[in-house]
Amino acid sequence: MYNPPHFAIRDPEVLQGIIREHPLGALVTLGPDGLDANHLPFEFDATRGALGVLTAHIARANPLLQQGRDGARVMVIFRGHESYISPNWYPSKHETHRLVPTWNYEVVHAHGRLAIMDEERFVRGVVARLTRVHEAGEPRPWKMGDSPPDYIDGMLKAIVGIEVEITRLEGKAKLSQNREARDRLNAADTLLERGEHGLGRAMRDAR
Numbered sequence: 001m002y003n004p005p006h007f008a009i010r011d012p013e014v015l016q017g018i019i020r021e022h023p024l025g026a027l028v029t030l031g032p033d034g035l036d037a038n039h040l041p042f043e044f045d046a047t048r049g050a051l052g053v054l055t056a057h058i059a060r061a062n063p064l065l066q067q068g069r070d071g072a073r074v075m076v077i078f079r080g081h082e083s084y085i086s087p088n089w090y091p092s093k094h095e096t097h098r099l100v101p102t103w104n105y106e107v108v109h110a111h112g113r114l115a116i117m118d119e120e121r122f123v124r125g126v127v128a129r130l131t132r133v134h135e136a137g138e139p140r141p142w143k144m145g146d147s148p149p150d151y152i153d154g155m156l157k158a159i160v161g162i163e164v165e166i167t168r169l170e171g172k173a174k175l176s177q178n179r180e181a182r183d184r185l186n187a188a189d190t191l192l193e194r195g196e197h198g199l200g201r202a203m204r205d206a207r
Helices: 012-021 120-134 149-157 181-193 197-205
Strands: 024-031 034-041 043-045 053-059 073-085 102-117 159-174
Touching (some): 012 043, 012 102, 012 159, 024 053, 053 120, 073 197, 120 149, 120 159, 149 159
Antiparallel strands (some): 024 034, 024 073, 043 053, 053 159
């Protein structure tokens, strides 16, 4: 990833925060047919390994199960807040007229090693934990016990667990840090006014 120093994210807590807030990752693999990407909701455990472990599940019918090798090098891409930025939002544009449109965004690349976890107990645990996290905001959170056991058992047989032990984390936050402070702040305020609170706040906090 092209990552100029002024856009690079070096704080591990910021990198982990983006992963947790935007858990749908693109798992990029290289197989016999070339590059492939699977979009999966991941669980992130920062306490395991040097940089943490990502856990998810895939359909048993997914070719990744046959093509994926334990220990294969993979990358998972997590996209954070992002938005188009108009040059009209920069006060200096109206003085110099020497600015162009751009796109601001946050992204994390998690490089690591793939492990296929084809065990019922493991898969059940992954589904239970993901459900618990993402149902937490519901008035009556759904849980596996809400469905007949034979139905859940059948669904679990149709999926397989995976883990990615992270070996390198790379992050980029393109937040107009290369512009004058007044340009960055006015663009951030424009986003906030339009309801783009995540990116607007990130741009206001950028240095």
